[in-house]
Amino acid sequence: MNTAAKLENVTFRYSNGDSGALNSVDLEIKSGECLLLCGSSGCGKTTVTRLLNGLIPHYYEGELQGEVISAGRNIRDVSIEDLAGTVGSVFQNPRSQFFCVDTDAEIAFGCENMGLPEDEVRRRSAEAVASMHIEKLLGRSIFNLSGGEKQKIACAGVSAMLPRMIVLDEPTSNLDLDAIDELRTIISGWKAQGRTIVIAEHRLGWLEGICDRVIFMENGSISKEFTGSSFFSLGTAALNSMGLRAAVTDSSCLDSPCGVTPIKPFSKSGVISLENFTFSYGRQKALDIPALDIPKGSVTAVTGHNGAGKSTFTGCLCGLKKGFKGRVTIDGKTLRPKDMMRLSYMVMQDVNHQLFAETVLEEVMLGAEDSEEQKALDTLEKLDILQFRDRHPMSLSGGQKQRVAVASAILAGKKLLVFDEPTSGLDFRSMECTADLLGSLDDDITVLIVTHDTELIGRCCTHLLHIENGRL
Amino acid sequence: MTGLFTADVENRGLVLDPRTKLAVMITLVVFALGGTGDDITAVRCGTIVISILPMLLLVTAKQYKKAALFTVLFALVKAAELLLVSRMTGAAVSIFGICCMIFVRLMPGLIMGAYMLSSTTVSEFIAAMHRMHVPQQITIPMSVMFRFFPTVLEEFSAINTAMKMRDIRLGGKHSGKFIEYRLVPLMVCSVNIGSELSAAALTRGLGTKVRRTNICKIGFRVQDILVLMLTAALYVLLVPGMAGVVK
Numbered sequence: 001m002n003t004a005a006k007l008e009n010v011t012f013r014y015s016n017g018d019s020g021a022l023n024s025v026d027l028e029i030k031s032g033e034c035l036l037l038c039g040s041s042g043c044g045k046t047t048v049t050r051l052l053n054g055l056i057p058h059y060y061e062g063e064l065q066g067e068v069i070s071a072g073r074n075i076r077d078v079s080i081e082d083l084a085g086t087v088g089s090v091f092q093n094p095r096s097q098f099f100c101v102d103t104d105a106e107i108a109f110g111c112e113n114m115g116l117p118e119d120e121v122r123r124r125s126a127e128a129v130a131s132m133h134i135e136k137l138l139g140r141s142i143f144n145l146s147g148g149e150k151q152k153i154a155c156a157g158v159s160a161m162l163p164r165m166i167v168l169d170e171p172t173s174n175l176d177l178d179a180i181d182e183l184r185t186i187i188s189g190w191k192a193q194g195r196t197i198v199i200a201e202h203r204l205g206w207l208e209g210i211c212d213r214v215i216f217m218e219n220g221s222i223s224k225e226f227t228g229s230s231f232f233s234l235g236t237a238a239l240n241s242m243g244l245r246a247a248v249t250d251s252s253c254l255d256s257p258c259g260v261t262p263i264k265p266f267s268k269s270g271v272i273s274l275e276n277f278t279f280s281y282g283r284q285k286a287l288d289i290p291a292l293d294i295p296k297g298s299v300t301a302v303t304g305h306n307g308a309g310k311s312t313f314t315g316c317l318c319g320l321k322k323g324f325k326g327r328v329t330i331d332g333k334t335l336r337p338k339d340m341m342r343l344s345y346m347v348m349q350d351v352n353h354q355l356f357a358e359t360v361l362e363e364v365m366l367g368a369e370d371s372e373e374q375k376a377l378d379t380l381e382k383l384d385i386l387q388f389r390d391r392h393p394m395s396l397s398g399g400q401k402q403r404v405a406v407a408s409a410i411l412a413g414k415k416l417l418v419f420d421e422p423t424s425g426l427d428f429r430s431m432e433c434t435a436d437l438l439g440s441l442d443d444d445i446t447v448l449i450v451t452h453d454t455e456l457i458g459r460c461c462t463h464l465l466h467i468e469n470g471r472l
Numbered sequence: 473m474t475g476l477f478t479a480d481v482e483n484r485g486l487v488l489d490p491r492t493k494l495a496v497m498i499t500l501v502v503f504a505l506g507g508t509g510d511d512i513t514a515v516r517c518g519t520i521v522i523s524i525l526p527m528l529l530l531v532t533a534k535q536y537k538k539a540a541l542f543t544v545l546f547a548l549v550k551a552a553e554l555l556l557v558s559r560m561t562g563a564a565v566s567i568f569g570i571c572c573m574i575f576v577r578l579m580p581g582l583i584m585g586a587y588m589l590s591s592t593t594v595s596e597f598i599a600a601m602h603r604m605h606v607p608q609q610i611t612i613p614m615s616v617m618f619r620f621f622p623t624v625l626e627e628f629s630a631i632n633t634a635m636k637m638r639d640i641r642l643g644g645k646h647s648g649k650f651i652e653y654r655l656v657p658l659m660v661c662s663v664n665i666g667s668e669l670s671a672a673a674l675t676r677g678l679g680t681k682v683r684r685t686n687i688c689k690i691g692f693r694v695q696d697i698l699v700l701m702l703t704a705a706l707y708v709l710l711v712p713g714m715a716g717v718v719k
């Protein structure tokens with residue numbers, strides 16, 4: 001078999017930090033193979049993908065030693081744009097990889113840039129659309145698509161350029177299980193066409209049976225290499241000890257009956273009663289739950305398929321939905337939506353949206369009384385972020401930011417914490433830390449987690465709340 | 473989200489060529505905002521007609537509420553300007569008259585601008601610029617803005633939600649730092665998104681030396697010709713008007 005790309009004794013250091021550096025990496029990628037790069041955050045797997053599509057050294061700056069040959073050309077001598085026709089890239093964040101505002105133009109965008117004749121552009125776009133069965137997404141505005149749909153459009157745009165190699169950097173971290181299944185189908189299609197595929201991923205299960213070879217990276221070096229079948233027979237314990245997530249995609253949480261189901265022994269008493277949780281978007285009823293009791297002090301996972309109304313539900317619970325008329329009774333007090341906002345707090349998927357202040361301490365003191373500084377320091381210590389008290393919150397890592405957000409919610413006296421996919425895109429250790437954090441909160445704090453992550457659910461959740469079609 | 477800067481391709485009604493929209497915009501600036509030919513009755517009537525055009529365009533884009541609101545407001549203020557201001561004296565004229573004038577002159581242009589942004593897709597814009605021989609060095613940064621603004625607005629609304637939950641608002645305990653608290657996360661998110669967006673565009677081949685194709689069909693249709701004739705009429709009327717032939 002021919003070589004699609006080759007890294008020879010590559011050492012790379014980003015000019016703005018240590019994370020993701022590579023130390024003398026040797027890697028040969030055969031043409032037509034599907035290669036998985038895995039390892040914990042910061043191990044350098046994303047760096048490898050960036051070397052293959054030319055973003056390093058031409059876009060992300062740093063010090064590069066060694067030789068990188070991608071699609072037969074030395075990466076130093078070819079620009080990213082000129083590599084575009086031969087190496088296609090799909091990225092992690094569906095929000096930031098689109099250039100156009102409508103789907104048709106977006107799919108054709110890459111081909112247009114290559115300067116292909118108009119008819120050819122149309123033919124290739126139509127072929128890509130047909131092979132992925134996404135006809136119903138044509139003529140839509142990008143901003144009205146779900147994350148999974150956006151990722152499909154990104155794949156179609158790459159596919160239309162007919163690249164020999166396709167590089168995917170954590171393509172599923174914002175997708176739900178159904179969308180991941182569809183992405184799997186797309187990648188199998190590419191493989192059948194004989195394209196070389198390189199995927200850097202935390203989630204592993206969906207790649208079983210597709211990838212031929214697995215490279216395990218640690219601290220910027222390749223430490224182990226597996227064939228696809230031997231890697232997926234490793235078992236959860238072995239994967240976890242390597243700092244990797246389990247490879248079994250377990251969707252049993254979607255099989256539980258609708259409503260609240262206890263999954264662990266739970267001794268606390270008291271409930272939070274929800275009444276009249278109904279909400280509509282225009283004429284479409286998105287949520288219809290007349291009454292529901294959530295055990296007080298529990299850690300409850302909110303599950304359900306895509307579009308089941310999970311985020312509408314949590315939005316209503318936090319008092320964020322305009323026109324919502326439901327009520328919540330807690331400790332004998334009945335609260336209206338406006339008061340619910342005072343009582344609850346949502347930790348968003350992108351924590352960057354909710355950190356405002358200059359230092360961690362100032363951040364957590366925002367919602368607290370000035371006299372509570374000692375309490376703030378204690379909370380920071382408990383969450384293991386006291387050493388960062390004078391750092392800027394934005395300079396912390398993702399997991400640390402999450403902790404700062406939780407600390408600020410605790411100090412503001414919030415009794416109901418809602419997490420939106422807290423472990424998407426996290427490696428095993430960070431997921432474990434998040435699970436420990438959620439399990440260790442005070443007894444009077446109730447936690448709801450919107451998640452598909454069965455490992456997280458198994459580690460820290462006491463109850464499951466399953467919603468389908470906005471109902472119980 | 474269908475905000476100000478988002479082209480709603482699913483629901484945009486009458487399709488005008490981007491160049492037609494630009495011509496209307498320039499005409500509005502010259503006549504409605506600039507007040508050119510204000511002393512010629514024919515031109516003044518024409519200006520009123522073209523000032524109502526943006527509202528008609530809103531109707532075709534099914535934004536009935538906005539269209540009705542702006543039409544009523546425009547009619548009321550214009551009527552007030554025509555009927556009341558001439559009967560007023562002293563300070564009333566300066567204050568009330570100036571308010572009316574600013575409103576009547578600015579509003580059509582603003583609505584037209586918003587309509588232009590919300591009804592033109594990036595590829596149409598690039599195609600139109602290309603036909604007008606504007607160099608790529610100007611077109612590409614401008615088209616990036618098309619894509620960047622709606623995303624920043626999305627970020628902004630997420631930040632707003634977060635602030636509500638933290639009870640940071642004007643008049644609250646931290647109102648002194650209200651703006652700072654809003655800008656810091658917005659800037660961090662915008663920088664991240666901007667850099668990811670550029671990386672994605674580069675890997676899709678934007679910026680190659682090759683001449684870019686554009687599969688987007690733009691061109692003048694019946695509706696374009698009608699609108700263009702209307703705008704041309706104003707300029708045509710202006711010439712004899714200035715010569716004193718038409719009053």
